[in-house]
Amino acid sequence: MRISKALTIAGSDSGGGAGIQADLKTFQELEVYGMSAITAVTAQNTLGVQGIFPLTVEAVIDQIKSVGADLHPNAVKTGMLFNSEIIEAVAHAIKKEKMAKVVVDPVMIAKGGSPLLLEESVDTLKKKLIPIAFCITPNIPEAEKLVGFKIVSLEDRKRAAKTIFDLGAKSVVIKGGHDDGNEVTDLLFDGNTYHLFSSPRIDTKHTHGTGCTFAAAVTAELAKGKSILEAVETAKSFIHAAIEDSLGIGAGHGPTNHMAYRNRKVNV
Numbered sequence: 001m002r003i004s005k006a007l008t009i010a011g012s013d014s015g016g017g018a019g020i021q022a023d024l025k026t027f028q029e030l031e032v033y034g035m036s037a038i039t040a041v042t043a044q045n046t047l048g049v050q051g052i053f054p055l056t057v058e059a060v061i062d063q064i065k066s067v068g069a070d071l072h073p074n075a076v077k078t079g080m081l082f083n084s085e086i087i088e089a090v091a092h093a094i095k096k097e098k099m100a101k102v103v104v105d106p107v108m109i110a111k112g113g114s115p116l117l118l119e120e121s122v123d124t125l126k127k128k129l130i131p132i133a134f135c136i137t138p139n140i141p142e143a144e145k146l147v148g149f150k151i152v153s154l155e156d157r158k159r160a161a162k163t164i165f166d167l168g169a170k171s172v173v174i175k176g177g178h179d180d181g182n183e184v185t186d187l188l189f190d191g192n193t194y195h196l197f198s199s200p201r202i203d204t205k206h207t208h209g210t211g212c213t214f215a216a217a218v219t220a221e222l223a224k225g226k227s228i229l230e231a232v233e234t235a236k237s238f239i240h241a242a243i244e245d246s247l248g249i250g251a252g253h254g255p256t257n258h259m260a261y262r263n264r265k266v267n268v
């Protein structure tokens, strides 16, 4: 059996809904072998983030090197990177290990408001990581931080996607969860064409880890050799099912159901 492999370079969420945990669950559900390099440990649950403990640059680099030297991932995802030192080291290691198909989820602030990236590190993200991204997946507030203007209309979103593309990413998905309206629309710009992916908005507070899960699904599909268009299409279906069938656990913003997409396929 020839299995596709994906590496996530991200923070650990003790609550299991976001970060490394969400990524590995998503890889597994999409039949991709998952590997991890942890950048920071968070004490976190559905009520918020109670503690953040970044790892040393050496610890992060050694994990990426170990995976690169032996297991050769077909695609890589980055999530919470927390500070400029970690961003620079991760970008350097990815290049040194010649890792391809890098999906950058530019995680900045958790839904509860806790900063998962230092404000002063946004510039490092733009200069060091975006230029090596095959795909970058900001939500609307993250895209606004990257481009420096407000995104209100679809035209603003298209302009922002092109501006981020011009920083060096090969494709850009600006997700629409933070927009309003009865539909949630994600916008993909592949350098030539703008593609829209819409679904009905699910009325729920259980959306913890949606961004991580979506980007991990894109990464898994790219690892299997799918095109960016196919990967985003599957990721959108995966996250929609995961939100719709959410587990209702925890007293706050609960996680999504990473098993939902598979269960639906099994039951058709």
Ligand SMILES: Nc1ncnc2c1ncn2[C@@H]1O[C@H](COP(=O)(O)OP(=O)(O)O)[C@@H](O)[C@H]1O
Binding pocket: 138, 139, 140, 175, 176, 177, 178, 184, 185, 186, 199, 200, 201, 202, 203, 204, 207, 209, 210, 211, 212, 214, 235, 236, 239, 240, 243
């Ligand atoms: N209420 C919702 N109903 C349906 N899909 C949603 C909802 N909220 C987010 N999504 C989807 O989840 C993914 C993550 O979106 P978003 O919330 O913008 O990112 P983040 O979790 O990074 O803030 C996107 O694919 C988006 O379309």
Ligand SMILES: Cc1ncc(COP(=O)(O)OP(=O)(O)O)c(N)n1
Binding pocket: 010, 011, 012, 013, 018, 019, 020, 042, 044, 079, 080, 107, 109, 110, 111, 112, 116, 207, 208, 209, 210, 211, 212, 213
């Ligand atoms: C360790 C860790 N990484 C990333 C996030 C942010 O995840 P996201 O998918 O954007 O979802 P919310 O946390 O914003 O609901 C995180 N919380 N923890």
